[in-house]
Amino acid sequence: MPKSVSARYKVALMRAMLGRMRDMAARSRVPLVLLLVPHPSDVTDHYDGWRVDRKRFPDYDGRNQIAPLEDMARALGIPFVSLYDVFRTHDANSLYFHGGDDHWNAAGQRLAADVTANYLVAHGLPGAGRAP
Numbered sequence: 001m002p003k004s005v006s007a008r009y010k011v012a013l014m015r016a017m018l019g020r021m022r023d024m025a026a027r028s029r030v031p032l033v034l035l036l037v038p039h040p041s042d043v044t045d046h047y048d049g050w051r052v053d054r055k056r057f058p059d060y061d062g063r064n065q066i067a068p069l070e071d072m073a074r075a076l077g078i079p080f081v082s083l084y085d086v087f088r089t090h091d092a093n094s095l096y097f098h099g100g101d102d103h104w105n106a107a108g109q110r111l112a113a114d115v116t117a118n119y120l121v122a123h124g125l126p127g128a129g130r131a132p
Helices: 005-027 067-076 084-088 108-123
Strands: 034-036 079-082
Touching: 005 067, 034 067, 067 079, 079 084, 079 108, 084 108
Parallel strands: 034 079
Antiparallel strands: none
């Protein structure tokens, strides 16, 4: 329910937190790039048999959780990598654990690492593309 009081409060809180993170990173001269990881139920049509009840939640959209974060990052000038479209187009069911553990698995982490590394190199961020 993206228009609910609770959702609006959470968005405002996250915006304040991201702004503070950006400011702290800038003061410390530390590059900041956000990695936005979607929940598996938002990027798959059938994750572990779980489905959104569209009658109960007519405003549901899989992007509802990621889109505000992308918008905040843009507005705050924070570079980011969003995995929503990447995971959505790569059989997201194979990128997460199953059976009650909805965290991303090794394949999901590997794909995220590749996409993030490519982003860092493409944007010339400090240290990108150099061996430690």
